[in-house]
Amino acid sequence: MDFLATLFTDFGAQILSSVTAAFAIAALGLNLHFGYTGLLNIGQAGFMLLGAYGFAITVELGGGFWLGALIAILAAVAFAFILGLPTLKLRGDYLAIVTIAAAEIIRIVGGNQALAPITGGVAGIGGNKFQPVFTALSPFPKTGLFTIGPFTYPFSQGDSWWLRIVAWAVVLILALLTFLLVRSPWGRVVRGIREDEDAVRSLGKNVYSYKLQSLVLGGVMGAIGGVIYILSSSVQPDSLGRTTTFLLYTCLLLGGAATVFGPILGAFLYFVVIIGIQDAVTQFVPSSIVNQQQIPQLTFIVVGIGLMLLVIFRPQGILGNKKELSFGD
Amino acid sequence: MTDTTTHPVEYEFDRVELRKKLATVPQEPGSSKPDAILSVDRIVRKFGGVTAVDVDHLEVQRGAITALIGPNGAGKTTFFNLITGFDKPSSAKPAFRSGDEYAAWKFNGRSLTSTSAFRVAQAGMVRTFQLTKALERMTVMDNMLLGSQDQSGERLTQALLRPLWRAKEAAIRAKAEDLLDRFKLLDKKNDYAGSLSGGQRKLLEMARALMSDPAMIMLDEPMAGVNPALTQSLLGHIESLRDLGTTVLFVEHDMHMVRHISDWVVVMAEGLIVAEGPPENVMQHQAVVDAYLGSHHDQDLGDDSVLNEDFEAAAAQEAIERGKVESE
Numbered sequence: 001m002d003f004l005a006t007l008f009t010d011f012g013a014q015i016l017s018s019v020t021a022a023f024a025i026a027a028l029g030l031n032l033h034f035g036y037t038g039l040l041n042i043g044q045a046g047f048m049l050l051g052a053y054g055f056a057i058t059v060e061l062g063g064g065f066w067l068g069a070l071i072a073i074l075a076a077v078a079f080a081f082i083l084g085l086p087t088l089k090l091r092g093d094y095l096a097i098v099t100i101a102a103a104e105i106i107r108i109v110g111g112n113q114a115l116a117p118i119t120g121g122v123a124g125i126g127g128n129k130f131q132p133v134f135t136a137l138s139p140f141p142k143t144g145l146f147t148i149g150p151f152t153y154p155f156s157q158g159d160s161w162w163l164r165i166v167a168w169a170v171v172l173i174l175a176l177l178t179f180l181l182v183r184s185p186w187g188r189v190v191r192g193i194r195e196d197e198d199a200v201r202s203l204g205k206n207v208y209s210y211k212l213q214s215l216v217l218g219g220v221m222g223a224i225g226g227v228i229y230i231l232s233s234s235v236q237p238d239s240l241g242r243t244t245t246f247l248l249y250t251c252l253l254l255g256g257a258a259t260v261f262g263p264i265l266g267a268f269l270y271f272v273v274i275i276g277i278q279d280a281v282t283q284f285v286p287s288s289i290v291n292q293q294q295i296p297q298l299t300f301i302v303v304g305i306g307l308m309l310l311v312i313f314r315p316q317g318i319l320g321n322k323k324e325l326s327f328g329d
Numbered sequence: 330m331t332d333t334t335t336h337p338v339e340y341e342f343d344r345v346e347l348r349k350k351l352a353t354v355p356q357e358p359g360s361s362k363p364d365a366i367l368s369v370d371r372i373v374r375k376f377g378g379v380t381a382v383d384v385d386h387l388e389v390q391r392g393a394i395t396a397l398i399g400p401n402g403a404g405k406t407t408f409f410n411l412i413t414g415f416d417k418p419s420s421a422k423p424a425f426r427s428g429d430e431y432a433a434w435k436f437n438g439r440s441l442t443s444t445s446a447f448r449v450a451q452a453g454m455v456r457t458f459q460l461t462k463a464l465e466r467m468t469v470m471d472n473m474l475l476g477s478q479d480q481s482g483e484r485l486t487q488a489l490l491r492p493l494w495r496a497k498e499a500a501i502r503a504k505a506e507d508l509l510d511r512f513k514l515l516d517k518k519n520d521y522a523g524s525l526s527g528g529q530r531k532l533l534e535m536a537r538a539l540m541s542d543p544a545m546i547m548l549d550e551p552m553a554g555v556n557p558a559l560t561q562s563l564l565g566h567i568e569s570l571r572d573l574g575t576t577v578l579f580v581e582h583d584m585h586m587v588r589h590i591s592d593w594v595v596v597m598a599e600g601l602i603v604a605e606g607p608p609e610n611v612m613q614h615q616a617v618v619d620a621y622l623g624s625h626h627d628q629d630l631g632d633d634s635v636l637n638e639d640f641e642a643a644a645a646q647e648a649i650e651r652g653k654v655e656s657e
Binding site: 195202213 | 447450464465466471484489
């Protein structure tokens with residue numbers, strides 16, 4: 001019984017967490033790219049990292065919260081244009097290659113020791129450099145802890161209630177935005193592009209422009225996710241690498257691509273599954289078989305197998321419509 | 330732009346009149362028509378060393394059904410791709426240069442020489458594809474609605490606010506239902522296009538192209554893979570398009586269909602236009618017979634009399650030469 005109580009407390013904590021919200025936001029952006037427009041962006045983590053750097057560096061230089069957020073968004077827009085302008089006229093595979101390479105470039109340049117005065121190098125930018133501007137916006141007491149049930153977090157500082165509320169509010173706003181977009185004629189064109197570009201072109205739509213719009217919008221969502229992600233911790237280039245992009249795809253496919261709530265549900269489930277496996281292994285498997293260091297690796301193995309089973313037996317994800325979306329044909 | 334996509338009223342709807350007019354047109358490649366909606370000049374497309382299309386001049390009569398025929402590999406589909414902007418002529422005008430030696434084509438009085446595929450469609454020349462491109466994982470209705478142009482809701486800035494596009498959406502939905510009814514697809518409107526049969530997809534593609542009221546519709550093999558029962562109703566649809574004032578240009582292999590509905594036939598072979606004329610006459614044209622059957626089709630190549638008279642002497646000479654080589 002003790003175990004179940006711990007498990008459900010851990011579930012609740014993880015679901016409330018701003019990191020889950022950050023993943024949900026970035027996955028919403030990826031959903032716009034991959035689920036609706038059919039753009040294979042394998043560099044969503046690059047958009048997140050760029051947003052995180054844009055925000056943190058601006059704030060560090062004294063720009064304040066709002067300027068920081070604006071710079072994060074503008075950086076993502078510029079990045080999407082740089083990636084999209086040359087590649088979106090070509091076949092889809094080129095975008096995939098370019099995005100994964102560009103995301104790696106950002107991570108490696110960010111971690112470069114020569115840039116340490118700006119980006120902090122591999123160590124990154126500490127949370128104390130940019131978190132205060134966010135705390136300052138909080139309507140709650142600036143110090144102290146607050147408890148609801150089993151969850152105790154600071155009011156406004158660091159990994160706080162304030163951050164959780166803002167993060168999930170942003171998730172809801174962006175989900176609403178996605179909903180409004182995809183039910184509109186704009187969404188119809190974009191889904192048409194996913195099916196067959198040439199057919200949509202023959203009907204008089206500027207396919208290139210629509211793809212670019214989608215890439216920019218989803219990329220901006222990625223950057224916002226990046227900012228939320230770092231607000232509870234610090235900017236570290238290696239924490240937003242290729243793995244993050246693939247985790248986002250896992251969330252998206254788990255919940256169901258081309259659905260509004262799929263990516264959010266996927267982010268919930270992904271973290272819940274991870275926590276569940278970790279808690280269960282810690283509880284029931286003796287440390288002589290699997291020790292504490294091996295648990296995360298074991299978790300990834302289980303998640304990988306789960307993803308394979310998902311693709312084979314339920315390719316449309318949990319919320320997806322099988323007729324509309326499956327990976328193969 | 331809306332003006333060019335709606336039908337000008339001065340169209341010649343009367344088929345008998347139209348045919349009379351066309352009968353006066355000289356029956357030779359590149360002849361000029363009394364009222365050309367599309368005129369094409371110097372379109373050349375080379376794939377490496379092969380010249381797939383080399384059309385010096387072609388005019389398409391407004392309001393008529395023009396068939397483009399020719400044996401396999403004649404360059405018909407490539408020619409379609411070129412004039413609809415899906416491919417670029419090798420003879421295209423380079424940037425910042427002008428001159429009469431480059432490709433040029435005019436549609437409805439507008440130059441389309443250096444425009445992309447979507448602008449060609451916006452100008453009122455909408456095409457279908459040889460391999461049907463139904464958007465399979467979208468409903469039939471969504472397919473249709475996508476065909477309509479000038480939707481404000483397709484602009485990102487207005488997409489979020491439904492009141493801005495609700496009226497237009499309702500109007501095009503009504504129009505789509507009307508068209509689906511004509512094409513006998515209305516009861517399928519909520520099905521995914523991927524669940525339709527091949528023939529129904531052809532119908533859907535044609536209906537979708539009509540959503541924008543094109544001045545000219547270009548059909549690439551509309552009958553390929555369609556069962557004979559459906560062929561008849563497709564023919565009816567194409568004829569009714571012409572009667573409503575749409576110019577039709579189509580590629581087809583089915584000679585019965587060509588003879589049955591077209592007002593004018595253009596024959597291509599090896600990238601060139603070899604003949605033009607009304608369907609009754611053009612099939613008898615020597616160039617057409619040669620294109621389809623080969624220019625030696627009535628000669629027996631096994632007949633020794635066609636061989637060189639000196640053949641036997643030459644063969645004897647060769648035998649002597651070979652004998653010399655072997656003895657050495």
